[in-house]
Amino acid sequence: MxxxxxxxxxxxxxxxxxxxxxxxxxxxxxxxxxxxxxxxxxxxxxxxxxxxxxxxxxxxPLKDEYLASVGQNNTNANNGSGDFNYAQNITNKEMIELGKQAYATNCASCHGLKGEGGVGPNLTDNYWIVDNTYSAVEKVIDIGVPEKGMPGWKTILGDKKVKALVIYIASIQGTNPPNPKKPEGKEGKLH
Known part of the structure; x- marks a missing residue:
């Protein structure tokens, strides 16, 4: 009730x-x-x-948090101080090793394990499809060559790894790996 x-x-x-x-x-x-x-x-x-x-x-910003979480950052590889100087870093073992790891993971399938070429051009000879300057090689890695099937790597690798890749490519110049692809482009030493 x-x-x-x-x-x-x-x-x-x-x-x-x-x-x-x-x-x-x-x-x-x-x-x-x-x-x-x-x-x-x-x-x-x-x-x-x-x-x-x-x-x-x-x-x-969320983009910066994401890039930091995957080990990339938007600062230059020389800690954000002006333009990157390849001449000073060409013998930097840490950068060469970082570039070698990035190359083995992302580039070896097209350019060969030792840079001898395959689908992509030979990276160990002194012939270049693009200009033979560090900045030209960096630009090709950044934006890629879509008409030839090469993607741009800047968003995937980040600035530091792209610069390390350029240094690694410079370090394998003249190594003469077995079964190299025929030379393509203009002759000239990478500088």
Whole structure:
């Protein structure tokens, strides 16, 4: 009997709304406090997020976080200080090793395990399809040669690994691996 009394009291306290649809009536109950706190909390959070990440740019942009998580960054390989100097880094064993790993993983399938050429050109001779400068080779690695099937590697490898690849290619110049592909392009030493 107590439950029936409570039910009657609740019905008296709740106000019915005026509209009626197919015999269904609706009570005018207030929104629970926990839901209001959650709702207004998300609005406050989104405002803080907007100012922090998009207006003041103090936060880490998602692209930078992604590149950092996969071991790439947008700074130059020489710690962000101006243009990269290949002449100073040509004997840098750490850069050569990094380039060798990147080459074995991404380039060897087309250019051969030792740079002797295959689908792609021979990288150990002194003949170049592109200009024989470090910057020209870096540009080809960055943007690729889509008409010949070479993809651009900059977004995949990042600046540091691309520069390391150029140094590695310079380090294998003149190594004369077995079964090299015939020379293509203009003759000239990489510089």
């Amino acid at each position: 107590t439950n029936d009394n409570n039910k009657n009291e609740n019905e008296k306290n709740n106000k019915l709304l005026d509209h009626d649809f197919d015999g269904i009536k609706e009570y005018d109950n207030p929104t629970p406090i926990w839901f209001q706190i959650l709702f207004y909390g998300t609005i406050i959070f989104s405002a803080i997020y907007l100012f922090y990440y998009h207006i003041y740019k103090n936060g880490h």
